Amino acid sequence: MIKDNIGNTALEKHEALSRQYGTGIWIKEEYRNPGGSSKDRVAWYMVQDAIKYNKIPEGGIFVEASSGNTGISLALIARELGYQCKIFVSKSTSFEKILMLQRLGAQVEVCLNSNGPLDENSTQFKAKTFADQHPEAYFTNQYYNEANIEAHYQTTGPEIWRQMEGQVTHVLIGMGTGGTISGIGKYLKEKNPNIQIWGVEPINSIYQLIVQDMPIPEDQTKFDPIEGIGRTFIPGSFDPSVVDQVFQVSADKTKKIAHLFSHQNKQLTGYSSAAVLAALDEHAKVMNLKSSDRMVIVFPDHGDRYLEKLYSNKAGNKNGDLGFKHV
Template sequence: MLSKTIKYFARHSLSTNVSSHARILEGFREAIGNTPLIRLSKLSQETGCNILVKAEYLNPGGSIKDRAAFFLIKEALDKNLIKTGATIVEGTAGNTGIGLAHICNALGFKCVIFMPDNQSKEKIDILRVLGAEVTTVPVVPITDPNTYNHHARRYAEQRENAVWTNQFDNRANRHGHYCTTGPEIWTQTNGKVNAFVMSTGTGGTLAGTSMYLKEKNSKIRTVLADPPGSVLYNYIKSGKLDRTDGSSITEGIGQGRITQNLQDAPIDESLFINDQATVNMVFKLLCEEGFFVGASSGLNVAAAVELSKSMPKGSTIVTTLCDNGQTVRVNEKNEHIFAEYSQWPPFLTDSTFDLTAWRKHCWVNQVSLPTQDPQLYYKKNYTSYPICKDVISLINSIYNMKTNIAKVKYPELFAQKIRKIFNYNNTLYAKALEQVILFTSRENIKPLILLSL
């Protein structure tokens, strides 16, 4: 029997309604913003509230930070701080640097990025492909003069025609969201928005958007969502800069101080969202709503769902999908945490799992994967794995897992191990570019689907 969701897709084609305001956009600059506001169907049905997300990964640089990057550079130009051939310098852990690099390319500027050395290699590689000059520096407390941010400031000060954009404390950041994100949400909801909730790093998006929405309707609830290890949850609650326990797998959100962008922002309340809730929501969005997003977006939506518990039925809650999960990688420090939370089957996460015995069982019984015999084939909470039509498909799927979600640090080496166990060669691996892996766990009966990207 077809589900309601499948029936809905069968009845509805892609929209061909073109807004009367649609036009050809002029270059990278005009492509920033005006992102869709999307209703998450299943979560809205489950919560009884309209859970709406701004699809910020559709900005041309791939994240919400394109907005801030544009306004940071615009301010420098408006104040005549730079001229043709300028150098734009920033301290960033990722997406702001990517946005700046894109805009610098469009304007013929040089982009120089300083970032902490605990960031993933993939982020550094992306920035360098975009033409940015990247320097990594050791992680030190924010008060230390050798933080990546201070390195960026000093670099700009020592050079002609260079500017440090200072995303954390330059209020051009939040002004950009006051001018764009806030008005877009207000217009797209026809003014019928009851709450805005999201996590924050610089404070720009949350502050600027909240300022605009509060001016339009002071009754709109504005809520800060915070991960472990940050001071912002307690600051909003009590005014004290007390860190919550632990650390987080999320990157670029949470904070140890109050930035100038966040200072005096009209934030009503805060929510603490742990990593388990964040990762669960990342998978829920992928498997049930069809959106592949990063951890910060998962945290935002988890916060929206949590907030819905204290909102009247039918309320409209807005948050953001900050970026696309395809650009995210898990660094070495966080890898084991993500793997633990992700509930992957043991042949991906358990080094003691007996792959040889599993292979013999599959071979002798001519089955894809065992559906019984729990003592031999799974540990912890795992039950059965009806995941592929045949073993080759399974191997192909594993081989093609190259995103952080797979938790395979070295996909090629891992694939070699699997090939050796199953006595297969390379020629069989080209078939699985679109394989789907489906597995269940005892504590989470709903299937999780992973597309091999």
């Protein structure tokens, strides 16, 4: 079954990055999950919770608002367990993710944005509305589902601690729903409160304001489009108490780093993975990392889900012969 292959993903030291930044850097390869992303963990926990507590009838429809990865994971698990799946994505979702959702049998509805439950044009609003109108449907609602944090608290956090043999000083994670950083941060802080939990988001996203306990402007400027991370509303699946600092990066810097990393390492990074690398590059001086530090960075998915957005000629890549490897 799928559940038997979720988690226990590789954590590998990246020698080139370690040399470049003068510190130990390990990559948690979440794209090795069967659904291709870290969202397999969350999807499994949310599905099991729904089934256990009779929140969905047998053969019912799992509904979610997703930038793609959670939707793909839900579709994969729902198909195996005999359920249906309907995913609401924003118009910015990559072509590759939408195609994968359709091939997994999910119904896909494209919405104007993902600006939260109060915006009638958002994925969250439309997903909830659909579920409310269809008794056979259940809205997993990853942005407000406790299972989002719990999945990473119970699995990803302990894996990192075990794989690093407790010798981890920093973790750098992209912030979308906030569940990954909250679950990992909660577990690792319990093990060692001195571990620094750092988040990454696009310019003009609001997580940095939340962590710094600053007011959020009513007229929030649209954040840079980095698929999978960034928010204009505060998700219930985010726990700011376990996050020490948030670094912002631009979409332009992220794209440049994605191309640079792919050429140097012959590996396609996902969009938010590239954002984490961009944050490391842009804010290295502020981070003040020492040679004795041991940092884990999380790669939630693979670059094959962003070929058109990040690596095609249309995305600004002028070299057609890249020689990438799929890992």
